[in-house]
Amino acid sequence: MNTPEKFVYVFGSSRTEGAAAMKNLLGGKGANLAEMCRLGITVPSGFTISTEACTAFTEQGREAVFELIQGEVLAGVKFLEAEMGKTFGDASDPLLLSVRSGARASMPGMMDTILNLGLNDEAVLGLARKTNNARFAWDSYRRFVQMYGDVVMGLKPVSKEDHDPFEVIIDMVKAQKGVKQDTDLDADDLKELVQRFKSLIRARIGRDFPTDPWEQLWGAVWAVFESWNNERACVYRELNDIPASWGTAVNVQVMVFGNLGDNSATGVAFSRDAGTGEDLFNGEFLVNAQGEDVVAGIRTPQQVSLVGSRRWAELALVSEEERRLRYPSLQELMPDIYQQLLHAETTLENHFRDMQDIEFTIQQGKLWMLQTR
Known part of the structure; x- marks a missing residue:
């Protein structure tokens, strides 16, 4: 009897399935996160979707891979919920995630990090209540909309000469407020940034920013896999003799926050x-x-x-x-x-x-x- 192929490997305080030796399967980042857990170093719990899932995505397409990995990804999120005592998609006390790419070889052109995934207009209010810190909640939300809009929805500058449309809006709001640092913006300013960012996304690409946390998560996973075959990544691989078949892993982790005040x-x-x-x-x-x-x-x-x-x-x-x-x-x-x-x-x-x-x-x-x- 054949063992079903495994695509998702969890790591955390209660259980870790990966290790440093599994770099080809988990990518450098995922393998080292698992190894740190094994060494007793404090790491936010997470799971890694293997490079083999990326190869299947390239060969078979999104729908086929969704069928292959959906159950394991759901189980991975359940693992994180159990580790943290929170529920993904619960607006009153949201479980927020980060999504990062991680190939076995470090490569330019791969997908940038997405932080604070799981926030929407309801969850941001829950986060503000739970932390008693409205500025932190809205700062986290504006960062998420900016990162997701850039990385997943494609609103990034085409060349170095182009201005980042999100940074242009931030500079406008700071100028109106008469402040120099992002940290000088208060909760209402950050709320305004979120609204302006969403309007920009709607105007530029003709659809709304996704509010369903599961839609956000799958969108981020597909964006990682697609980044493996973007033009910059392909050129780099060709120049450095990196096979396209290697693929990239996806690392999904529970968020920890460095922007919760002066003790963070x-x-x-x-x-x-x-x-x-x-x-x-x-x-x-x-x-x-x-x-x-x-x-x-x-x-x-x-x-x-x-x-x-x-x-x-x-x-x-x-x-x-x-x-x-x-x-x-x-x-x-x-x-x-x-x-x-x-x-x-x-x-x-x-x-x-x-x-x-x-x-x-x-x-x-x-x-x-x-x-x-």
């Missing part, structure tokens, strides 16, 4: 100096931020380590007093979290026997590891 943050770090190989833990982070904020240039990131912070200040001609007041390191700002992060990166570098590039989020004083490579 998001960042990237390296277990040693990437330029010199010096054994110096270093990286950048932003308080009260999410996702791509650290690399987007919206605010000046702060340094993870005190040594790194002082080196940055010297190069940036910032005095020690100003550095300490305006740009303190994570080591100074959240010393306990810094020690946990240091322990995690040491564990990972010793385990993989190589320098590690990690992504992390701090949600209300708790450290979560999002990636290592």
Whole structure:
């Protein structure tokens, strides 16, 4: 009797099915997330849809793959619901997800990350009530509409010369309000951004932003698979002798939030100096931020380590007093979290026997590891 083919592999505190050795099947990101769980490192629970599902998508199309993986994806979401004690699609206490692509080889042109999936006009109110933080809820919602509109619905700039239509709207609202930073916008401003973003989507592509969380999730999964065969990805594969048959995996994870206030943050770090190989833990982070904020240039990131912070200040001609007041390191700002992060990166570098590039989020004083490579 043949065992049915398996396409979805869960990882979390109660059960982990993948491992680092399964990189070809789970992609680099999915395999390493599973390995971190096995090492006892705190990772948001999730599941990985395998590269074989992507290959089937390319060969057989969307409908055939939906039939192949639907049951396993439903079971994967049930696993996340059990891990978190929440229900996907429950507007009163929404279970929100992130969706990321992850091939076995890192490639440009692959789908960007989608955060806060599962929000709609009802769920955002539930999130605001549950967290008692309306600004956070509307900030999360506007980010989701912006990311999904860009990545899944195709409202991204065609070339580097084109302006991002969502960023144009954000700049207009900031100018009207007379503020410079996104963080200066209040809940009402962010609510207005959501409405303007949805109007933009309707005007540009002739259909409304999807409100059903399941429709949002499947749309994101198909967008990952389609990104494997976009023009940029195909050209890169051809130049680097990467077979089209490899495919990409899809990683679906429970959201953790770095934008829940001043005891939350998001960042990237390296277990040693990437330029010199010096054994110096270093990286950048932003308080009260999410996702791509650290690399987007919206605010000046702060340094993870005190040594790194002082080196940055010297190069940036910032005095020690100003550095300490305006740009303190994570080591100074959240010393306990810094020690946990240091322990995690040491564990990972010793385990993989190589320098590690990690992504992390701090949600209300708790450290979560999002990636290592």
